Amino acid sequence: MTEVVVIPMEHGLLLAAILFLIGLLGVMVRRNILLILMSLEIMLNACGLAFIVVGAHWGQADGQIMFMLILAIAAAEVSVGLGMLLQVHIRIGTLDIDLASRMRG
Amino acid sequence: MLELALFYLAAGISLVSTILAVTRVNATHALIYLIISLLASAIIFYLVGAPFAAVLEVVIYAGAIMVLFVFVIMMLNLSPAGEAIEHRWLQPRMWIIPALFCTLLLAEITYMLSRGDNLLMGHMVGPKAVGLELFGPYVLAVEIASMLLLAGLVGAFHLGRRYLTELREETS
Numbered sequence: 001m002t003e004v005v006v007i008p009m010e011h012g013l014l015l016a017a018i019l020f021l022i023g024l025l026g027v028m029v030r031r032n033i034l035l036i037l038m039s040l041e042i043m044l045n046a047c048g049l050a051f052i053v054v055g056a057h058w059g060q061a062d063g064q065i066m067f068m069l070i071l072a073i074a075a076a077e078v079s080v081g082l083g084m085l086l087q088v089h090i091r092i093g094t095l096d097i098d099l100a101s102r103m104r105g
Numbered sequence: 106m107l108e109l110a111l112f113y114l115a116a117g118i119s120l121v122s123t124i125l126a127v128t129r130v131n132a133t134h135a136l137i138y139l140i141i142s143l144l145a146s147a148i149i150f151y152l153v154g155a156p157f158a159a160v161l162e163v164v165i166y167a168g169a170i171m172v173l174f175v176f177v178i179m180m181l182n183l184s185p186a187g188e189a190i191e192h193r194w195l196q197p198r199m200w201i202i203p204a205l206f207c208t209l210l211l212a213e214i215t216y217m218l219s220r221g222d223n224l225l226m227g228h229m230v231g232p233k234a235v236g237l238e239l240f241g242p243y244v245l246a247v248e249i250a251s252m253l254l255l256a257g258l259v260g261a262f263h264l265g266r267r268y269l270t271e272l273r274e275e276t277s
Contacts, residue, residue, distance in 0.1 A: 038132075080257055
């Protein structure tokens with residue numbers, strides 16, 4: 001039996017936090033709707049990573065179950081979001097979210 | 106401490122490819138880097154002892170959800186001009202970094218699987234434990250998730266159907 005090497009939980013959580021921050025910056029900085037949706041996916045994935053790391057640290061299955069619920073949320077969110085993206089594309093003719101917000105009435 | 110090196114390599118690939126994904130100018134390149142980031146996350150899940158979550162990450166996240174993005178990118182440039190743009194985007198030298206990252210991840214998973222003893226960091230939680238928990242105390246959450254997915258299905262169908270009819274009217 002070899003000695004079990006345990007990944008420090010803090011490092012996993014730090015990775016999740018940095019990934020979440022990158023996704024948040026992407027949502028705030030990017031102006032293409034498709035890339036904003038991708039950044040949202042990055043943020044959701046970072047949340048899932050945090051749940052998995054914490055669940056693995058205590059040996060509980062709850063972390064993986066939360067990850068599965070996040071997967072369901074991500075799938076529903078991205079399908080509706082991409083449908084709305086197609087609507088914006090057909091109505092405004094661009095994917096720039098600044099132009100979409102300027103069009104009133 | 107080779108095991109820890111595997112974790113830090115996967116974490117580094119995940120970070121770098123995520124940063125590259127949010128800074129790319131065109132969506133196709135961003136999508137490729139995002140898929141690599143998700144694959145690196147799957148390796149991390151496997152390393153910390155969640156093999157079922159790793160499989161779900163590859164099958165659902167990197168497979169199904171990213172395919173939705175690919176479909177939308179394909180629908181957005183449905184013309185010879187769009188094809189020319191795609192041809193310009195997908196230059197061979199653009200593939201170097203993604204191919205390098207993928208090769209590193211493949212080498213990692215090959216090493217992990219070829220080692221006789223299971224490479225375990227943290228506590229292993231197998232699919233059986235997850236399933237027992239999921240359909241035991243969490244069965245209400247499963248029902249809510251199914252309703253959420255149904256709502257997503259109906260919403261996506263409604264929005265996408267109107268897009269297709271309007272596209273048809275526009276072209277005719």
